[in-house]
Amino acid sequence: MWRQFAEAPEQRLRDRLVLHYAPLVKYVAGRVGTGLPTHVDVGDLVQSGIFGLVDAIEKFEPERGLRFETYAMQRIRGAILDDLRSQDWVPRVVRSRAREAERAMERLGARLNRTPTDAELATELEITVDELRDLYGQLQLTSVVALEDLVAVGKDSGSLVDTLPDDDAVDPVAVLVDQDNRRQLADAIAQLSERDRIVVSLYYFESLTLAEIGKVLGVTESRVSQLHTRAVLRLRAKLVEQAGV
The missing domain is CATH 1.10.1740.10 (RNA polymerase sigma factor, region 2, helix turn helix motif)
Known part of the structure; x- marks a missing residue:
């Protein structure tokens, strides 16, 4: 066909x-x-x-x-x-809080030289841990972002689809850029907590649903959604830091 x-x-x-x-x-x-x-x-x-x-x-x-x-x-x-x-289904106040959380993660990451815990982030935002987890729930829609969007943070590169290799036209520069993007993403993922790494791996690489991941981790689907949102925010903050934007 x-x-x-x-x-x-x-x-x-x-x-x-x-x-x-x-x-x-x-x-x-x-x-x-x-x-x-x-x-x-x-x-x-x-x-x-x-x-x-x-x-x-x-x-x-x-x-x-x-x-x-x-x-x-x-x-x-x-x-x-x-x-x-x-x-634009995400309310403006939610977008604002998402940016605030990302900036706080970026500040803490630079200050601590590691990924901040929920407790540390909550302190930085001057809220409780429970309020932070409620915030993760509000930010669910803003975390609906493909990994190729994360790779492109601070760069002029397009979708990961546009970087798929063409065996008939190898561009050494494009290959190096793609390898560097993937390396930065891998480094950022490696700095996540073990549970966040599991969520990212199972969701993006094993194609499990949030409900299926919840069964693996022994938690509710709602909690997995919070973990996914937190992982995406942390990845974005780390990649923004690496990009120097």
Whole structure:
């Protein structure tokens, strides 16, 4: 079907490809929607994801040797996140508190030369640990961010999709930049607490849902959502520090 579409990109063939890969959209939308406020309709996420799938089908180049599923999932997720951001469903006060928490983490990290604990961060923000965990819950939507967004903090690089290797056109500079980005992300992850590292690994690399991670850790899905939010904030603060922005 891909060969036919490459030779003659007709609407009929594109629609068949969309139907064939539609389950990818449902899967990605389900993962992005996990932990979001109840007013966020997963059906809306699926609709946004379909546009990402269509875009992926039209731009995919089979000759590059990449798996379409990997490429498409990045495009689908990107389309969903773009739509969430454009809708601006996160209240301004929540965005402000997220920035405040990130700056506090950055200050503490520089002062302590390590990742601050919840207790230390709460003290820096002049709130209690329970209030900090409530804040993590409020920041759930702001933490819906792909790892490629974290890698791009403070840089002009685009989506991680755009850095996928092309065996027919190796750019040594691009390879070095990509390796440096990945190294910085790996360093930042290594400085997380053990539980945060587990959450990041299981969610982003093993593709487990928050509920499944909760069963692994023996905690509630709500608590895993808090841990995920905390891990993302810590990663962002560390990467911003490394980027010097």
